[in-house]
Amino acid sequence: MDVDELLKSYSAGERNFTQVSLHSANLSEVCLAGINLASANLTQATLSQANLQGANLIEANLTAASLWRTNLSQANLIWANLKAANLIRANLTQVDLHKASLFQADLRLANLRNADLSGVNLAGADLRYANLSGAFLAGANLRGANLTGANLSRTDLSHAILTKAIFFKTDLRYVDFTEVDLTGLDLSYCFVSRESLPIQDFLEVG
Known part of the structure; x- marks a missing residue:
């Protein structure tokens, strides 16, 4: 199926496009709200400024896809591959x-507010100035991620991996750090509340 066929079928009311192959397809600025693209191949596809609100993208392959300013709010991306997207x-x-x-x-300047990021692999991701407030990050891998200026207030980071992550002017107020190894991290330039991080631990980390 090519892009024209998909858009024609979508316009006619079809929403089920599971396992479709759209490698390198250009779907920028199109409205595909509520579409079912489970297990679809969207490797290197261009979806910039597209509307994918509420879309089903379970196990979809979006490796190196362009999703600049794309609306993915309330979408289902469980087990999706967004490596280098x-x-x-x-x-x-x-x-x-x-x-x-x-x-x-x-993910610079991305809005991930109240997202479920449990068990997600964000190793080496660029999250500078992203909004993750209220997100569920339990068990997430943030090894080497850049969180400069990011808003992580009221997030659940329990059991997360933060090894070599970059924290600078990061909002860490009211964060759940249960079972998180903070050894070697410099949080001295971050916004940290007593409720999320005991003051003695904070002093040891910085």
């Missing part, structure tokens, strides 16, 4: 990214 300024509010791979993805 461009998600700059993407709307990912209330998205379900449980066990998804965002390895080395670019």
Whole structure:
């Protein structure tokens, strides 16, 4: 199926496009709200500024896809592969990214407020100035991620991996750090509340 066929079928009311192959397809600025693209191949596809609100993208392959300013709010991306994807300024509010791979993805200025990021792989991801407030990050892998200026207030980071992550002017107020190894991290330039991080631990980390 090519792009024209998909758009024609979608316009006619069809929503089920599971396992479709759209490698390198250009779907920028199109409205595909509520579409079912489970297990679809969207490797290197261009979806910039597209509307994918509420879309089903379970186990979809979006490796190196362009999702700049894409609306993925409330989408289902469980087990999706977004390795090295461009998600700059993407709307990912209330998205379900449980066990998804965002390895080395670019999420600068992305909105991940109240997203389910449990068990997600964000190793090496660029999260500078992203909004993750209220997100569920239990068990997430943030090894080497850049969180400069990011808002992580009221997030659940229990059991997360933060080894070599970069924290600078990061909002860490009211964060759940249960069972998190903070050894070697410099949080001295971050916003940290007593409720989320005991003052003695904070002094030892910085």
